């Protein structure tokens with residue numbers, strides 16, 4: 229349902245020059261599965277998920293979502309996905325009900341179907357008691373539920389969650405994670421990014437550890453931990469980060485040596 233092949237994305241930044249945010253990333257995610265992208269700040273998670281949701285175009289490689297290529301058929305992809313990120317906006321002057329209905333209409337749901345979906349989604353997320361609360365008056369937890377509601381209102385088969393629990397207290401985190409698990413049980417294809425080891429352990433059947441824009445390892449959690457001889461995901465994560473940093477330092481050292489040898493005319 230999601231197929232990612234050698235995906236790469238570079239940005240030009242005036243301070244840093246070319247930044248390779250994502251390099252040679254490949255993975256698959258099937259219906260009824262939660263695939264986790266685990267990585268620290270700046271690892272390339274958001275960039276990868278933005279490409280899958282057609283917000284960004286890849287520089288190299290390809291991604292196919294729900295049978296459509298993200299570059300060739302972005303509109304078809306958009307119809308079949310729900311994308312939720314930290315920036316998924318709540319409008320101050322709209323009530324919970326108005327905002328979710330607005331997105332339902334944007335997705336082209338006919339009136340009857342929209343009404344039916346609204347009732348289902350509001351009931352499922354237990355949002356009925358704040359249907360009429362304005363965005364400006366909502367708590368963080370209410371806002372997060374509204375964000376989920378607007379992400380799933382059109383009942384898409386593919387869901388992309390970019391750090392959906394960031395900034396939430398543990399009670400709301402638990403509600404969000406439980407709902408994501410229920411969506412998986414409904415057969416949705418779910419890609420999910422996080423910094424949190426416990427979240428991947430709880431949610432994901434397979435995980436990819438991403439760091440410095442590259443997948444350092446991927447597979448079922450138990451298998452990965454065993455393959456790398458580590459006791460748990462946390463230790464595995466630190467070991468992979470350390471190895472990647474060591475490789476990076478070595479490459480930088482070699483590049484420096486080559487440059488200084490060129491300067492002196494010596495061959496390495």
Ligand SMILES: Nc1ncnc2c1ncn2[C@@H]1O[C@H](COP(=O)(O)OP(=O)(O)OP(=O)(O)O)[C@@H](O)[C@H]1O
Nearest residue numbers: 239240241247249267268269270271272273274275
């Ligand atoms: N529009 C942009 N222009 C320049 N550089 C960018 C842009 N977007 C992302 N980057 C850079 O790409 C790299 C990966 O960023 P990305 O946001 O994908 O990481 P992330 O894993 O989602 O991090 P976080 O957990 O902090 O959200 C970072 O070095 C970031 O500064």
